[in-house]
Amino acid sequence: MFSTFVLVCGCLLQRKLVTTEGHHGTNRHVFYAVQMDGGSKAAEDLAKQHGLEFIQRVGFLEGLYTLRDSRGRRDRATFEHRLATASGGAGEALRSADKPHLDPFLARHPGLPGRFSWELICSRRTESAADSPAEDRRSDQSLTFNDPLWPMQWELFAQGEYSSSGFDLNVMPVWRNNITGKGVVVSIIDDGVDHTNKDLKRNFEPLASFDLRASHGLSHDPMPVRDEENSHGTHCAGEVAMEANNSYCGVGIAFNARIGGIRLLDGSVTDAMEATALTYNIHFIDIYVCSWGPRDDGAEMDGPHRLTEQALRLGTHKGRHGKGSIFVWAAGNGGIQHDHCGADGYVNSIYNIAIGAVTQTGEPAYFGEPCPGVMAVTLSGAGVGGSLPLVTVTNIGDGCVTHFPGTSSAAPIAAGILALALEVNPELTWRDVQHLIAKTAKIPDPEETDWSINAAGYHVHHRYGFGLLDAGLMVQQAALFQSVAPQKTCMQEITLHPARIFLPGHGVTVNIQSEACRGTVNQINSLEHVQVRVSISAACRGDLSISLESPGGTLSLLLDTRPNDASTAGLKNWTLMTVHCWGERPQGQWTLQVTDHKGTVRSCTRPSEAEVAGALLSATLILYGTYHPHKTTHEGPLQSIVSMGSHHPVPLGGLYQRDRSPPLDLIRWVYQMERDRKVQAADIPIPAKSKHTEGDPVSEAAAPMPAGTSRTLSGPCALYSSFLYPCEGFVPTAESLSK
Template sequence: MINLIIWKYRTILAVVVLFSFFGSQQTVGEPVEVLTNQWLVELDHPGGPAMAKQIAKRTGFSYVSPVLGSDSLFHFKHKGVSTYRRKRSIPHSRVLKAHPLVRSAVQQTGYVRSKRGYKSLDSILANLDFKQPRRIPTDPEFHKEWYLLNTGQSGGTVGLDLNVLAAWDAGYTGKGVTTAIMDDGIDYLHEDLRHNYNANASYDFSSNDPYPYPRYTDTWFNSHGTRCAGEVSAARDNNVCGVGVAYGSKVAGLRMLDQPFMTDLIEANAMGHKPDLIDIYSASWGPTDDGKTVDGPRNLTMRAIVKGVNEGRNGLGNIYVWASGDGGPNDDCNCDGYAASMWTISINSATNDGQTAGYDESCSSTIASTFSNGKSSSRDAGVATTDLYNNCTASHSGTSAAAPEAAGVFALALEANRNLTWRDIQHLTVLTSKKNSLHDSNNIHKWKLNGARLEFNHLFGYGVLDAAAMVDLASTWKGLPERFHCTAGTVAETRSFSFNKSLRMTIDTSACAGSENEVNYLEHVQSFITVTSTFRGCVTFYLTSPMNTTSMILSQRPKDDDSKNGFTRWPFMTTHTWAEVPRGRWTLEVVMEPILGLKSNMETGVFKEWTLVLHGTKEAPYKDQPASKDRHEKLFMVKKHHEAGVVFE
C-alpha cells in the first residue's frame, strides 16, 4: 500500500498546477448571464457557523451552510432577491462586503445542467421466455433486466451483460457500501429502496433540508433519481420490481437538480457531502448535450471533486461516476469537463446487442461502458428499474441508465476489498472490462491494441464492465505505486490551418526522467489546447503517443458553429495510452474536416498553444499483483509485457 499522506500532498500540489489551466475556463457559447439569490461569503478569519449565522442575520441574509466543510467559506441566500435575475444585486453585495468580518462576497451565477437519458419509451415486450441457469432473483421484473442477465430477450445477444450473477454467487452484494445519487431526489419510501436507503448520508440541496424526496410534477419528470437509485440498490426477492446491481448496498439521495439553473455552490456542496459516509457519487447529468456547448465544473466544484479523491473515504478517495452524455454522434464528451476529468470515471453505454445507442456520445476520456436501451424487433426496450410512488418502469434509458449500473459494479468491488483507492477502481476497470460482443455497426471505430497490449475502442473505452472479473481481481489487489504528474512540454506558436492545410506538431519528452515527477507508466494524458476557428465544429484533434497509439481527442461537431471563443487551455484527455511508457515523441495533429451540408468550404483556424501533461507512476504498476493467465488475462499480459522490458524498446 502506498504512503497515502505523501501521495495526497503530491496530488494536491499537482492540482494547483492544473488549476492554472482549467480554472480559467468559462462556459463557451452560454446564454446571457443569469444571477441567483445565492452568495459565496468568505470571512476574514475562521469563525465557524455561529459567526456566519450572526453575520447573515445582521446583513439581512439567510445562512445556508458551510462550503466544503470550511470554517471561513459559507453559502448565504437573500429572500428579498429574486431567485433568478439578469442584473447583479450590487447593493446587497456591498452590505455584505461592508461587514468588518467579511473578506469577500460573490453573487453566484446560474447555469444549465441537464439530466441525461430522460426519455419516455413506449411499452416493452413482456412475458418473455426465461430459463433459469442458476438460482436467480424472484423479483417479478427481473426477466426484463437484460443488463443483469441477457438471455436474448428483446432481441439481445445472449451473454452480453454485466456478469453480476457470478459475482453474487461469490457472495458479493455491495454490503457496507453507500452510493449517492446526485439528481432530482429519491423516492426513499419505495418498497424496493426504503430498507437500503442511507438517510444519514442524504440531503436536499434544493430545499436545504435532510429529506431529498422528489417534487411532484404531472409528467413525472422528477423520477430520474429514483430510477437511477433502483439500478444500484433495489432489494432482492421482495416481490417488488426488479433487483439492483449491488442489492446489498446502501443508496443516498443528494437532491440538487430540481431547479432551472445550477450554481457552483450547490454542485460543490453536493459533491463534497459526507465524503466519509459516501463511497461512490453517481452523476447522470452534465452540460447541455446540444453538440455546441463546451463547459465543465467551476472552481468550487473542481475543488470539491479533488478534495474527495484525496481525502474522502478516510484518505482512500471517493469514486465519482459520470454519464458520458446523450449528444449522439454530433457531440464529443471531451467537451464536457465533468466526463473528461481524470478524477471521474466516464461511462458510455451499449445496447443489448452490442451497439451504441443513437444518443451515445463518444470520446477518448471514456474508460468503459455499461448498458442503456435494448434492441427488439419492434422498438427499443428500456432499462427496468424502480419508479416514483412504489411503481416500476421498463423505460429508463440513456447514459443516465449506464452510470448507476457502473456505480453498482464498483460497490461490489469495494465490498470485495475495502482498501481500494479511487485509482485502484480505475485500474481494475481497465483490466477487467471486456470487448464481449461490443461493436461499431458503422464499422468506423475498430478495436485496437495500445502499446501496452490493452484493447480499446473509441466508442466503448476498454469494454463492458464485468462484475465477476472485477470482484475476483479486487479481492487480491495489492495497491498501486505513487502517482506523479509531469508537464512534458509546450508548443506555443501562432499557426493557421484550413481544410487544405492541417497542422502537425511534436513534443519530445523524457517524461521528467530523473526528477521527482518522473512518469514511466501512464494513466491519464491531458492536452491543454488553445485554438480558434471560423467554425469550431470542423476542428478535430489527433494525439499519437511514442508507442504509436492514436487517440482522437476531439471529433467533429457539426452543430458547433462558434467562431469567436474556440478553446482556451481546454484539457482534452485520453485513457487510450493506459500503461504505456511515455518517453519519446508525442504528435498532435490539428485537422479542419468538412461538414456535410455546410455551405462554406473556406473555414480557417488559428492554433496558439498545446501543453502536454502526463499522469502515471514511476514504478511498474502491476509488479506486485498476483495474476494468472486464465483468470486475469489482461493483467497477466500487461505485467509480462512490462517485465520483459518490451515497452522500453
C-alpha cells in the same frame, strides 16, 4: 480582520422546482460563494453587514460559504465590489451564470416518440449460453428470486425468452458467493430519490441523503416531486439497490448496499451546489452516481467550474478516509446530434469514471458519444432494431417500470458492480478502481471498427473505452488486488511564440518532446491519464478536431468536429483527456494536431477564402501515472496483451507498437479468449468476512439488513448524525485543496 474572495456562483437562481430543465421564474435570488478566513461566524457577520442571508458552508470545502441575496439591487456590480473588498480584505467578484444546462440526459430523440434516453455508465459483456457448457452454467443458474419482474432482467442474468441476447453482466457468480453490496454506501446525485418505494425502503440510507433544493435548508429527505420528469434519480437508485426476494418489482445489482439520494437537479444549479453535493459526507459515502451533464445538443461546451473542480479533487484525495470517493459519471447521450464527449468537462476529469452504453448485441448505442475519456460501457438494451426491457423503480404509478434506456441507466449499473467490488475489498482506492476497469473490461464486439491496442497491450476504443464490465471478473480481481503506487503528475507547458495560425481546411502540428519529469520526484514511466489544456481561437468551433499521438503511437481523438457548434468563442483553457495511453511509457515525442474542417458546420459563415480559420494560442501537456524503478524499456513488437486482469502472450510473433489498427484477427483472438474464460462462482477468492455460513444461499444473499441499519458512526461523527455534516472530524486545509 479577515480576507474574502467572493464568487457570484448563482445569479438569478430560479426557485421553480418541478423540472430538470431551466425555467423562467418570478422568484429570483443571487447566491454568493464566499471564500474567507474566520470560520462560520465571520461569514455570518459579513452577511449581516451587507443585508444577506447566511446559508451554509459549501460541502467539505474549507473556508467556503453560501450567502443569499433576496433583494433587488439597481447597481449590483458596485454592491459586489463592496462585498468582495469588505473589512479591508482584497478580493474580486466573478460572475458566472447558474447552470440550468445540467440535464439528467432526459433528451427526446427523433424516432423514439414518447421515449426518453438518459446518460451514464459501464458494464462488460459476458459469455452467452451457447459459448459455455450447460454444466458450467448450471452452478451459477440456481439462484432464483420471487420478485415478479426478475425474469425480465436479462442484463443481470440472461434467461428464458431473453437468453438469445447473449449478454449479461455475469453477476450470478458474485451473488452465489453472497457478495451483494453489504457495507457499501451509494448516493445518487440527481432529482431526488423516492425512499418510500417498497423496493428502496429497506436499503435507504438517510446519512447518504440530502435535499439541496429546499431553499438550502437542512434536510436528509431527498423526496422528489411526484411526476415523470422527476423520477430519474429514483430509476437510478433502483438499478443499484432494489431489494431482493420481497415479491415486488425486480432485483438491484447490489441489493444489500445502502442507497441514498442527494436532490440537486430539480431546477437551476450553481457551482457551489454541485460542490456541496459532491463532498457531502465524504467519509461515509463510497460511490457517487451522476447521470447528468451539459446539454447533449452538439453545441454546448461546459464542465465543472472552479468549486466543483476543487470538490472532485478533494473527494478523491480525502474521501473514504484517504482512499478516495468514487465518482461514476455519464459519458453523454448526444450521439444523434453528432456530439462528442471531449466537449464535456465532467468526462475530461481524471477523477470521474465516464461510462457509455451498448446494446444487447454489444454494438455501440446510437445515442452514445465517443471520446478517449470514456473508461467503459455497460448494457442499455436500446437498439435501433428494437429494445429489451430494463426493470427499475419509479416514484409514480405502481412504483415499477420496465423501460429505462440510455447511459443514465448504464451508470447506476456500473456503480452497482463497483459496490460489489468494494464489498470484497474495501481498501480499494479511487485509482485502484480505475486500474481494475482497465484490466478487466472485455471487447463486446470485435467487428466494430477502430479498436486499437496501445503500446502497453491494453485494448481501447473511442466508444467502448477499455470495454464492457463483467461483475464476476471484476470482483475476482478486486479480491486480491494490490494497491497501485502513488500518483505522480508531470506538467509541460509548450512555448508558442508567436501563436500557431492555421488556414481554412488546414491545421497545425506541434511536436512535444517529453522526458516525463525524469530525475525529479514527479518522474513517470507508466502512464494513467493524459490531459492537454489548450486555448484556441476559431472562426467556427464545430469545424475543429484535436488529436494527440503518444510516443508509443497511440492516437487519441480528443475532440471531433460537431456540426451543430457554430460558436466563434473557440476554446479557452479547455482541458481534454485520454485514457488510451494507459500503461505506456511517456518519454519521447508527443504530437498534438489541431485541424480545421471547413464546411462541417453549415451555419458558419466565413467572409473569404483567405481568412484565417484560427490559431493555437497555448498548450500544456499533463501526464499522470506512476514510477516503477525496475520497469525496463522494450523496443520492437508488442509481446503481450492485457486481458482478464493479466498479460497474455501475443500470438504469431507480436504486434508492432505503431500499428494504429491492429489486425482484425488479433482483436477476434482477444475477444474469443475473454468469452471462453468466463469467471464462475468457484473462481472468486472470498475473504473470510464475506463467506456465507451454512444455509440456503438464496435466502442468505437476499437477507435484508434490519430497518435503519447503517454504518456505525463513532467519535465526533456520532455527534453530528442529524446535521448536514455527519462527521466534522475532517477539516481540509488550503494546502489539501491545491494538491
